[in-house]
Amino acid sequence: MTNTLHRQGDAESFRDDIIVFAMCARGKNDQDALPKLRKFLEMAVPFGPINLGDARHGGAIRPCKNMNPTAHWNRDRTPHLDEVVAGLDAVTTVAAVFDNMEKAKQFVKAVREADLGMSINISSSMENAEGCCEAAGIKRHSVGYSLGFEGKTGKLPNTQVLELMTMCGHGMVAGSLAKKMIDWVKEGRRTPEEAASYMTRFCSCGVFNPSRAQRILEEARHKTR
Amino acid sequence: MRIDPNKCVACGNCTYVCPMGAIYVDPVTNRSTIDRDECVECYSCYNGLSQEHLNPTLVRTLRGVLKMFRIRFDPEPDVCPTAAFQPEDLTWPRVVRRAFSDPRVPHESTGVEGRGTEEVKTNDVSGRVKVGEVGFTIEFGRPGVGVRFRDINKMTVALAGAGVEFEKKNPITTLLKDKATGEIRDDILNEKIMSAIVEIKVAIDRCEEVIRLVWRVEKEVDTVVVLGVGVRCDANGEDAIVLPVLKKLGYDPQRAKTNIGLGRITNPDAVEAQPETLNAR
Numbered sequence: 103m104t105n106t107l108h109r110q111g112d113a114e115s116f117r118d119d120i121i122v123f124a125m126c127a128r129g130k131n132d133q134d135a136l137p138k139l140r141k142f143l144e145m146a147v148p149f150g151p152i153n154l155g156d157a158r159h160g161g162a163i164r165p166c167k168n169m170n171p172t173a174h175w176n177r178d179r180t181p182h183l184d185e186v187v188a189g190l191d192a193v194t195t196v197a198a199v200f201d202n203m204e205k206a207k208q209f210v211k212a213v214r215e216a217d218l219g220m221s222i223n224i225s226s227s228m229e230n231a232e233g234c235c236e237a238a239g240i241k242r243h244s245v246g247y248s249l250g251f252e253g254k255t256g257k258l259p260n261t262q263v264l265e266l267m268t269m270c271g272h273g274m275v276a277g278s279l280a281k282k283m284i285d286w287v288k289e290g291r292r293t294p295e296e297a298a299s300y301m302t303r304f305c306s307c308g309v310f311n312p313s314r315a316q317r318i319l320e321e322a323r324h325k326t327r
Numbered sequence: 328m329r330i331d332p333n334k335c336v337a338c339g340n341c342t343y344v345c346p347m348g349a350i351y352v353d354p355v356t357n358r359s360t361i362d363r364d365e366c367v368e369c370y371s372c373y374n375g376l377s378q379e380h381l382n383p384t385l386v387r388t389l390r391g392v393l394k395m396f397r398i399r400f401d402p403e404p405d406v407c408p409t410a411a412f413q414p415e416d417l418t419w420p421r422v423v424r425r426a427f428s429d430p431r432v433p434h435e436s437t438g439v440e441g442r443g444t445e446e447v448k449t450n451d452v453s454g455r456v457k458v459g460e461v462g463f464t465i466e467f468g469r470p471g472v473g474v475r476f477r478d479i480n481k482m483t484v485a486l487a488g489a490g491v492e493f494e495k496k497n498p499i500t501t502l503l504k505d506k507a508t509g510e511i512r513d514d515i516l517n518e519k520i521m522s523a524i525v526e527i528k529v530a531i532d533r534c535e536e537v538i539r540l541v542w543r544v545e546k547e548v549d550t551v552v553v554l555g556v557g558v559r560c561d562a563n564g565e566d567a568i569v570l571p572v573l574k575k576l577g578y579d580p581q582r583a584k585t586n587i588g589l590g591r592i593t594n595p596d597a598v599e600a601q602p603e604t605l606n607a608r
Contacts, residue, residue: 105430106584108466108553113581127449128496131593158431165377165405173377174403214589221449221590231585241564243588244450246464246557247573247580253545253552257472267470272430273521274371276346277471282404291401300405304344304375306430 105271106197106225106309107248110264113227119269119314120206120234121225122146123155123197124218131219135193138218143187145216146198149209154186155197155308162186163302163312179299186308201313203230207237214238261327265318270305279304284322294319328368332358334411336386340404341372341412346471346521359411367473367521368417369428377403378410420515423476427498428521444497444526447557452590455494456557458603461534461569462494464555465541467548468522476502477516478548482525483509485544491537494526531558534572556580559603 106121124142126132143154153161162181166173190196200206206224213222224231228245235242251258258264259277266280267273283297292300298315321327330341330350335358342350342359349365350372352358386408393400402408417425425432446464447456456462465482468474479499486493487509493500504512529537538554545552558569573580 127452130452130597133594169377169379219591219593223584223586225584228583240587242560244447244586246447246584248582249554249578273346273469278343282343
């Protein structure tokens with residue numbers, strides 16, 4: 103997913119952001135891939151990902167199409183990992199998002215042992231990816247570097263807004279929403295956890311990292327970068 | 328996308344969630360309105376907002392009463408209280424906006440969601456970028472800026488002029504009316520989309536030349552650009568050739584996606600790729 107590649111931040115800022123995803127190559131290994139992709143998601147759950155993604159249906163915290171008005175006072179912010187697994191119904195890209203390197207390393211190791219035959223990628227800092235590979239006894243096959251934003255960068259918002267909105271690389275988390283959430287946290291109108299959950303619902307493939315978002319929001323409460 | 332004026336209560340929640348900033352509350356009609364020229368049909372409003380199905384008249388009355396006392400209800404910011412968004416049947420060329428903006432819609436040309444390309448993510452199976460090659464993804468418009476095809480056209484024409492090879496399994500490549508000139512079909516040049524990736528492949532010794540070309544053209548486009556550079560690692564899992572070139576050009580990549588090489592061909596009718604000779608470099 104290129105949508106996980108171009109996240110704003112330096113390597114240190116990805117200390118709690120490791121995405122492992124599975125994808126098949128069209129015409130090469132996509133036949134009978136659905137059970138393997140589901141297995142990938144099922145295997146991830148015990149390792150405690152903070153989000154799971156199905157590129158067709160979304161992540162573990164989703165919008166509700168028939169919301170009860172009382173939800174304004176009692177909103178469900180629980181990540182429903184099992185629902186992501188159960189809802190997978192087509193061959194697509196699936197992802198597990200971790201905020202802890204040890205968990206990510208153990209998961210990569212388990213995926214290697216499971217031998218699913220799907221392409222598995224790690225999207226994070228290069229150091230984190232190398233750490234996962236080393237722990238699993240894997241040598242990297244290919245690497246895709248992100249070289250950062252260029253061109254009319256004057257059109258981009260400030261660093262913290264950019265860090266939040268680029269966690270949905272498809273651009274579904276609007277900069278204006280990210281800015282509003284920072285402002286609401288500053289004003290004390292919402293907690294970082296609540297603000298992160300609002301943004302998470304807009305990421306339609308489930309790779310948004312609510313844990314990293316909370317950290318950025320908490321930092322933004324005190325200091326604007 | 329359209330907003331039903333009979334349902335909209337002008338709560339303003341949707342104005343913040345539009346990635347293109349294309350939604351505003353019209354001061355004359357007092358209804359949320361979409362600037363159709365700026366809207367990229369990403370469906371973020373429709374898919375991302377939770378929906379209540381409240382009675383619009385009731386909500387407007389309550390809001391009006393509260394407003395008289397300068398009180399504003401503090402609702403959840405990601406909710407449309409009256410489910411006012413209504414998808415439209417899009418026709419050509421506008422439908423191309425959704426294809427390149429709504430990540431849940433697979434591209435017809437490649438069958439892949441999002442920006443519609445596998446890049447090096449499946450390189451262990453597809454062999455897309457081989458030893459001695461470098462694959463570039465040149466992406467326009469994200470985050471949150473958007474791009475019109477006429478700007479992408481500037482890059483594809485320049486790249487074609489340099490004689491690069493466009494990736495066949497890429498949605499932008501399928502929209503070129505002539506791969507030799509790199510020109511994108513005329514009828515979509517003014518369409519605005521969330522983002523798109525131009526994908527090319529060159530021999531490693533042309534890496535610097537391509538980056539310098541991108542630097543030149545990106546000054547002429549009215550949006551942001553982000554480069555992804557994909558390489559095949561050596562037998563030790565290292566890249567000792569391209570990364571030094573990038574560093575020489577002033578880049579210090581912090582993030583990467585790493586294909587860990589666990590994929591294999593399993594379709595019975597798929598053709599095996601020729602095995603590559605890998606050296607530790």
